[in-house]
Amino acid sequence: MIALDMPQNPVKSQSEIIWDDCLKVIRENVPGMTFNTWFAPIKPVDIKNNTLTIQLPSNFFWEWIDEHFSALLNRALKSSLGDDAKLDYIIVEETEVEEPRYHNPIISIINSKETAKSDKPEFQSDLNPKYTFDNFIKGEGNQLARAASGAIADNPGGTSFNPFFIYGGVGLGKTHLIQAAGNAIINKFPNHRVKYISADRFTVNFIDSLQSNKGNEFNNFYRSMDVLIVDDIQFLIGKEKTQDLFFHIFNAFHQAGKQIILSSDKPPKDLKGMDDRLISRFHWGLNADMQPPDLETRMAILYKKANDFGMTVSSDILEYIATNITSNIRELEGCLIKLLANISLTSKEITLGLAKTIVGEISTAKKVNIGIDLITKCVCDYYKIDENKLRDKTRKQEIVLARQIAMFLSKEFTKSSLKTIGLHFGGRDHSTVIHACTSIENSLITDSNIKDAVYIIKNKIELACS
Ligand code: ADP
Ligand code: MG
Numbered sequence: 001m002i003a004l005d006m007p008q009n010p011v012k013s014q015s016e017i018i019w020d021d022c023l024k025v026i027r028e029n030v031p032g033m034t035f036n037t038w039f040a041p042i043k044p045v046d047i048k049n050n051t052l053t054i055q056l057p058s059n060f061f062w063e064w065i066d067e068h069f070s071a072l073l074n075r076a077l078k079s080s081l082g083d084d085a086k087l088d089y090i091i092v093e094e095t096e097v098e099e100p101r102y103h104n105p106i107i108s109i110i111n112s113k114e115t116a117k118s119d120k121p122e123f124q125s126d127l128n129p130k131y132t133f134d135n136f137i138k139g140e141g142n143q144l145a146r147a148a149s150g151a152i153a154d155n156p157g158g159t160s161f162n163p164f165f166i167y168g169g170v171g172l173g174k175t176h177l178i179q180a181a182g183n184a185i186i187n188k189f190p191n192h193r194v195k196y197i198s199a200d201r202f203t204v205n206f207i208d209s210l211q212s213n214k215g216n217e218f219n220n221f222y223r224s225m226d227v228l229i230v231d232d233i234q235f236l237i238g239k240e241k242t243q244d245l246f247f248h249i250f251n252a253f254h255q256a257g258k259q260i261i262l263s264s265d266k267p268p269k270d271l272k273g274m275d276d277r278l279i280s281r282f283h284w285g286l287n288a289d290m291q292p293p294d295l296e297t298r299m300a301i302l303y304k305k306a307n308d309f310g311m312t313v314s315s316d317i318l319e320y321i322a323t324n325i326t327s328n329i330r331e332l333e334g335c336l337i338k339l340l341a342n343i344s345l346t347s348k349e350i351t352l353g354l355a356k357t358i359v360g361e362i363s364t365a366k367k368v369n370i371g372i373d374l375i376t377k378c379v380c381d382y383y384k385i386d387e388n389k390l391r392d393k394t395r396k397q398e399i400v401l402a403r404q405i406a407m408f409l410s411k412e413f414t415k416s417s418l419k420t421i422g423l424h425f426g427g428r429d430h431s432t433v434i435h436a437c438t439s440i441e442n443s444l445i446t447d448s449n450i451k452d453a454v455y456i457i458k459n460k461i462e463l464a465c466s
Pocket of ligand 2: 174175176231232
């Protein structure tokens with residue numbers, strides 16, 4: 001116990017003394033990296049009535065600590081303040097534009113270490129400077145991914161988010177975010193060698209290097225990087241040799257404490273056909289999913305993009321677009337570009353009528369591309385069952401569920417009538433299709449397994465059509 005009325009160190013405030021005491025307990029119980037990531041940034045701000053108030057940099061921080069370390073934090077607090085100790089917290093978000101940080105000793109150490117590397121050959125990072133944190137709109141669906149990217153950009157390789165693995169459907173901002181992290185790292189640590197590459201390009205380049213007897217050079221080149229960003233890692237599926245090489249590069253990076261950032265269209269466990277050793281490594285750091293944006297975020301994105309394009313669009317038109325294009329940010333952008341193209345060709349004004357026509361065209365184009373056959377295939381791929389089973393009379397539980405999901409998605413994605421959908425699935429009646437749709441709609445609320453399955457299958461379908 002600390003005697004609160006007799007500060008032991010005149011320079012430190014009471015809250016600092018108590019927090020230092022808590023940190024001692026915490027430090028003994030978590031690995032160093034975890035301590036640096038989650039506890040070092042916390043500042044004690046006040047102590048009143050046995051309640052210690054701490055300051056955290058974001059809500060995400062608090063949620064993470066509360067979920068993973070609340071017991072430890074309580075224990076530390078009680079050992080310092082006694083059994084009736086309480087904790088309160090405030091969030092003070094840091095501004096996006098950082099102060100120059102040249103005086104930060106940690107950074108200058110990294111930089112001086114880096115100068116020794118300047119003899120390494122020049123290379124293209126392949127980062128697109130247009131992707132930044134500043135023009136990435138935060139929303140509920142990307143909160144974790146965005147916050148973690150920021151933490152990584154501040155301290156690449158130095159947090160427990162290594163690898164950082166983000167996954168989610170098409171057009172949700174994965175490429176934007178991982179490249180923004182890369183650009184931010186280069187800004188803060190100009191000597192860091194940051195390489196961005198998509199997994200399919202990585203595969204092609206690797207095969208080329210083998211054919212020209214330059215396999216070693218290829219390998220060494222990647223190992224000479226400080227940060228490696230690989231987009232759409234699912235494209236390594238089925239490419240065993242490339243997976244093997246990537247496995248070794250991954251290990252070398254991880255051992256050296258160098259940051260790896262990956263994106264994927266699905267979570268690691270669903271990367272069927274990926275080496276199990278890689279899948280287990282993908283789980284080592286942080287996995288963050290990106291969900292489709294909610295209405296508020298879609299509106300914010302449209303406002304920003306319209307502004308960037310120099311367009312004046314009234315808010316009722318933006319709201320109409322945001323309400324009707326819901327699944328994907330690339331489509332929101334596509335809609336604005338089409339509007340822009342239309343008015344520049346005809347020098348007409350942007351009207352609600354024009355927006356309705358364009359939104360209609362986008363939805364129809366999507367529905368034309370997606371057919372019941374594709375939906376059936378994606379559902380059966382997911383459940384690993386034969387497509388004929390969905391047309392059979394089988395009432396086995398798993399088949400019934402797959403059939404109901406396929407009917408539900410056919411109703412959602414295609415313009416087919418209930419009757420046509422029923423016919424596709426073994427000549428079933430339209431009332432069976434209605435029953436399937438309501439049953440799945442209910443399960444989406446009550447059953448997280450079904451919700452996850454539908455989410456992944458939908459992504460597969462959209463990916464196949466994009
Ligand atoms: P993904 O890689 O997930 O398929 P992208 O990163 O290519 O998606 O995003 C598609 C488009 O949408 C890009 O032009 C990107 O800049 C934009 N975008 C995605 N998310 C956001 C966001 N949160 N804020 C602003 N623009 C975004
Ligand atoms: Mg992408």
